Amino acid sequence: MSRAGKRPAESNDQGGNVFHRHLRHPRTGVAAIAVALLTAAAPLSVPAHAAPEAHRQVADDASLTVKTTIGIRGDDLDRLRAQGQQFGAPTPARPTDPQPAERADRYDQRQRVPALSLLDAQQEANRQIAAHPEPARPASEASSPRTMVAAPIGEQPAASHVKECFDAGGADRGIGRVHNRFTYCAKIKMTAEYWEIDNKGIPIEKEGTTTANLEVFTQSDDKERRVRVFSRLERDSVDYDWGPIDNIFVAPYVPLSLISHCSEEFEICHASRGPATMAWITWDNNTRWYYWDVYNHEVVTAGRDKLSFNRWYVSAFTDSREYRTIRPGNSAPRLVRCDSATYFQRFGTRYPKACIFAETIPHLTYDLVSDYTDVSLHIWRAQNDPNDTYPMLAPDGVPWPRDKSIPGKFFPGNNTAPALHRITQELHPTLVQANSDHKNGACYGLPPYGHMYQLTGLPVPPKTPEEQCDEYPFASTLEGAGHPDPENPDFNFSVEAVKQHDNSVAGGKLIAYYVDDRILAWDAGLDQPFEVNDKFYVNIRG
Template sequence: MSSLRSRLAALMIPLVLCAGAVTPAHAQPPSPSPDATAAKKEPLAPEEARLRALRRAAERGNHSYYDADKVSADGRSRQSVSKLATITAFPATPPQPDTGNCLAKEEAKTAEGWTYNRLLWCQTVGYRANYTKRTSTGTVIYMGSVEVTWEMVAMGSNTQRAIRVFWRPVAGSVRYVGWTVGVPSAQPFAVHPACAEAAPYCNNLGTPARRTWAAWNTTTDWASWDVTSPARSGDSTREKITSPHWHLVTDATSLEYPEIPAGRTNDWPFRCDSADYFSRFGQAFDQACVFTDVIPHLQYSLSSPKHAAVARHIQEAQLSPDTSYPIESHRKVIPGRWEPDPDPEYGSLHRVEGSGTIAAANTTWKDYACNRNGPYNATTGLPPKTPQQEAEGWQCDEYPFRSTAEGASSGTWDFSVRWVPSSQNGSAGGSLIAFFFDDRILHVNDPFWVKINP
């Protein structure tokens, strides 16, 4: 099996944040780096930021799933994302096992990195600093290069409008290339994250991490910084959304090599909000920052003893809507099915307020179909419960969910109802609520999908 260094070798050139421009004839020159001091971006409107993030996620195949079978009866999830979602302060080191699982992905070894879920992003990538000197006549002479492989992790939060960025070199990965004189092991190298947008829209906190190449080669410590995005002054919206970007900046300059240009990675997006409708077990979670270039979806399983009947209902509603109740006079189209590469937005579900008018209207129309009244009758509505179902207290389940804009009262989409055991209906509903919290699904703003597993 190839080593990490050899697997990253092919990535070193196209992903390099180069720090110099003159190389010997036998060496392949690295790609030019963007100017690390480029002008700040104008903030994106929330709608444009959301659409861009969805397109990025679809193009890259970033899918953050939430397994309903791992939510216990009290609504607490065993999934790692749930543990991250309730952390009130950032840890000193990246959280495990999420970090290890994320860095193990091949997609993490790209210029874009890998969005593991709405609360974690990671990257393992190669960097090269090209060292040059200028002669008294102005000629630039290439002296050699230093290559290093680093790991980077960014962690979101459901408790503050900030993300934490962690960075460290892979121990032993520093290499000195092309040097005919002594290698620059005592030369400094510094890194720090920076915002693509100007303050106060986005703020990077902390000082650059600076050590010599020799010191970086032996350390296993993580450097960390916080990047914040406060609510904008005068924003009267309920969520107070901001959509900033951050990147990493490198600095390999010294007194001996003062002309090495700064390097800069790609810009990576995140979203912050101050939605006041998130709470769990009596605690409010009214500030958050999450990673949006990932497609969130909820998974139910046909084999689950907790919600198999609900999963079967959703699957058949998605795949065979015309066989579902209520019966309509047109071909039924029911949204929300998760596809490997869904078209951004089309057929997605959108959360609405559980105590709002849309959810109440969804309940009204569901009850029409379940009770065979309103626009439905004994032929088009759901057949009555069997005596056994009646004795066991089965309930009328609806899909799409009551708490979505695409629910039973939607004038655009159709819906399905079916009798299911009350315990399974409650379990599935509890998992949906946990998913909304852990993946920070905002009202209307965040599209999501549902997948049914065997």
């Protein structure tokens, strides 16, 4: 191929990353591959002195993008071209599957980042949520539950779950789609630029560009402290722009390896299995997913439930006779939180350990049009017109000292609004009892707190077996009727008479939700407990 008109080596890419560097392997002298992977997701914050190259990435809120820069010596490139023209297009080498016995860490040459504290991790999750609000769900899914217990994890993800996540919107923008606390997906635009390098390893001429779409689908586990990261190239998405000869004889047969890693030090997490390697043309005709497990360890943890955060990412690189990776391409790391809470179970099945995706707002959705409409309407009034709910803050005719402020309303993109925190009978018997006593006082005037609500409580309490007293915030939350102190409550709650059937159905949905979204119970022993404990919200959908 003629080299006339080819661009000279550029000193910077669009993101400002300098590529004037030695690309030849220092010992072997073989051609090299240098990979710089840039994504739209803002990188997680790490101390400046400890931040590795992979965490210094450029944000692009329009789409997720990846840029890869690859070097090859001119004599190697000429040999490949000559072989292709003489013998025809080569047969791609057989794909190399990841080896289960291999540790992905041996392929990770980056500097590991320090462990995240619970507070730093939660603040980082809040920033990502605010910067990338959850995309709206399609109208066709309006009646679908948002959350579910983690789906079984196999060697291939369930096609229905893949479709649901990618079709829901947002997988190709922002940070990708955190579909729920157990499912994540992303579609990343890949651009690989190939440069000839001189004897000093400096890029001198651009030889061509290969583009494709990288798909990532990740499931977290509800019985182990791990996430399984699936990856592949979208079928028929690879395009070559090398010139008419190289498009046939060179570009399709360049090898590409994918692998997943964890970001933190080995005592925090590790990834299993080696890389999956095949030629671009083979990736392009492939529909199979390749996976890696990222494990979080019970070594550096906090609190009763052994909490720990770690990050994972997908890496692209090449190691072969012609190519040698100098800097692999690493996607922006995503954040997971793992725990070993012992109190999650349903229908006799226990879920003793789990990891969840932290960059989403956990919320329970109740529908107004449903078989529990009375409860949905009650919560809607409590969240939107709290001053029109009982108990009142002062008797009729007496000026109110302030407005009622009832927490727990879901606001998309706002993970810092006043929230709810789960409590349980087993772990917090005194708090649960206080919530029940104050509810009964406000509804029925019963002791020990009925005297507090003699003039402000529900004027007509439930009287028939078909009615019950419903309270919001729920009795299973720290913010319930007895909050913050049973002897000095703030009265920021609501009680209302509702149908017994509606109350029972809504209560069942709440119990299921705690398991489905892995809502941990309040742990007062954590540092800065209101900032780092699990919280959740309630969304009333009309």
